[in-house]
Amino acid sequence: MTNIFQPYDGWELAYEAIRQSVGLLHISECWESIDIKGPDTHGFLERAATNTVPHKKIGYTAFCDEDGHLLALAWVVMHAKDAATLYVDKGLGGPLATHLQQVATTHQRDVSVATGCPTGLAIVGPQGLRVIQKVAGDDMIGLPYLGWVNQAIPNVGPSLICRCGLTGEYDYRVLVSPDQMAALAHHIEQVSGPIPTLSPAILSLLHIEMKSVSPAHCPPGMTAVNAGLHGVIGFNKPDFCGKQVLTDQKEGDRYVRMIMLQAKQDHPLVTVDSPDVMFDHQPAGTCVGGGYSPTIGRTVLMAYVHPEVAWPGLSFSIQSNGERIELEAVSSPVFITQSVGIARQHGA
Amino acid sequence: MTRAALAIPETEQAYIDLRKTVTDTFKQLVIEALMLEITAHDIENDTPLFGLGLGLDSIDILELVVGIERHFGITVTDDNMAAFRSVNTVVDFVLSHPEFKGIGHHD
Numbered sequence: 043m044t045n046i047f048q049p050y051d052g053w054e055l056a057y058e059a060i061r062q063s064v065g066l067l068h069i070s071e072c073w074e075s076i077d078i079k080g081p082d083t084h085g086f087l088e089r090a091a092t093n094t095v096p097h098k099k100i101g102y103t104a105f106c107d108e109d110g111h112l113l114a115l116a117w118v119v120m121h122a123k124d125a126a127t128l129y130v131d132k133g134l135g136g137p138l139a140t141h142l143q144q145v146a147t148t149h150q151r152d153v154s155v156a157t158g159c160p161t162g163l164a165i166v167g168p169q170g171l172r173v174i175q176k177v178a179g180d181d182m183i184g185l186p187y188l189g190w191v192n193q194a195i196p197n198v199g200p201s202l203i204c205r206c207g208l209t210g211e212y213d214y215r216v217l218v219s220p221d222q223m224a225a226l227a228h229h230i231e232q233v234s235g236p237i238p239t240l241s242p243a244i245l246s247l248l249h250i251e252m253k254s255v256s257p258a259h260c261p262p263g264m265t266a267v268n269a270g271l272h273g274v275i276g277f278n279k280p281d282f283c284g285k286q287v288l289t290d291q292k293e294g295d296r297y298v299r300m301i302m303l304q305a306k307q308d309h310p311l312v313t314v315d316s317p318d319v320m321f322d323h324q325p326a327g328t329c330v331g332g333g334y335s336p337t338i339g340r341t342v343l344m345a346y347v348h349p350e351v352a353w354p355g356l357s358f359s360i361q362s363n364g365e366r367i368e369l370e371a372v373s374s375p376v377f378i379t380q381s382v383g384i385a386r387q388h389g390a
Numbered sequence: 391m392t393r394a395a396l397a398i399p400e401t402e403q404a405y406i407d408l409r410k411t412v413t414d415t416f417k418q419l420v421i422e423a424l425m426l427e428i429t430a431h432d433i434e435n436d437t438p439l440f441g442l443g444l445g446l447d448s449i450d451i452l453e454l455v456v457g458i459e460r461h462f463g464i465t466v467t468d469d470n471m472a473a474f475r476s477v478n479t480v481v482d483f484v485l486s487h488p489e490f491k492g493i494g495h496h497d
Contacts, residue, residue, distance in 0.1 A: 253436055270434050270436070271434075272432055272433065272434040272437065273434060273437050273438075273444075277428070277432055278427065278428075292431045292432070293429075293431050300436075301436075302436070321396060322396075322397065322398070322399060322402075324396055324397065326396060348396050350395070350396055350398065350406070351396060351398065351402075351406070353405075353406050353409050353410075354409075354478050354481075354482060355405060355409065355482075355485075356402060356405075356406070373435075373436065373475075373476060373478035373479045373481070373482050374436040374476060374478065374479075375436075375438065375475050375476065375479075378472060378475065382440075386448075
């Protein structure tokens, strides 16, 4: 499994929009949703999710089986004590819903689980804050990262606005009912001027640059700890699916560790002959994704390598079109986005 | 991928040992300075210090700056704040700092 970003027509403009300005993404093209309802919704999610599920903020969590294998990563919005919605990458909604139904049955939880297709637009990029203020009001400056709010938008109607995302940029997701979509798109254009609508294909490159792991970057059977997802595992929680295995791995001998590799020379890499990553002429790991990063002017790769050599500063190599590409392990994130700079200025 | 031990050249091993020591020291500093109820094992080296990661704020960073100056014998200025992105980027900064002479090699 090696997801090397494949350039497509217009990808440079899409990249520039999100890193330098702002772009729109159709939420229905990027994510699926799962609605959880019932009096035991919060308790059920605490049992099923690796991370704590907050009531007033968006939760970000992994879902694993009892062996700690990663099934999905999800944003969680607790609408009320008895209702929540999970947002997961396209294609993962069905399998995760099946798993959650099994957990509910096994642990006799009084909840219903139903998949859905969310509709709305994501406003992504350093100018995202300026746009969302025009769309939904100046108060949006106070919406923190992982904040959400039910908001009536003029000329559109009720909406759920979530600030989340893994690109390192402002990412405001405006969720509306399907019959409000046209009105939302029209309203955004009216108040902000034309904003390009982008293909979700660009997201994979943006995520790789931020070393944002997704299940697509995990070989089958990889656990959340070996995937380096410590930040979304609440090890102090009383219990959750896979806790024993994940805790043992965290404190024991890790099989692999994820690192970011950067090509030492300017070499736009679009294929690799083999995912094998070499250290000092020895197989040391597996490349799982990569792409050419315009911001740093180098190809960056994500790889799982032997933990003894998973340190920034060490040299590795990979084969591409019969040529040996020299790589250096680097610290992540590799750069600070404009959005982060703007957020610090605003204290947002 | 096998879990068999790799043959690591001496120079690289010395670098790894130093980097590991600085990393572990900094993680402990984060836990103690911020009174976090976690262990060093809970912090992945590339975990962002802000946002989704450890969720630190600018006041927390000031606490860390004091600790870094004391433990590593280096001076941190406002111009160095870009280094405070993750554990690994802070360790990069410490290791490349001209005043850094090694753990415990300062007044």
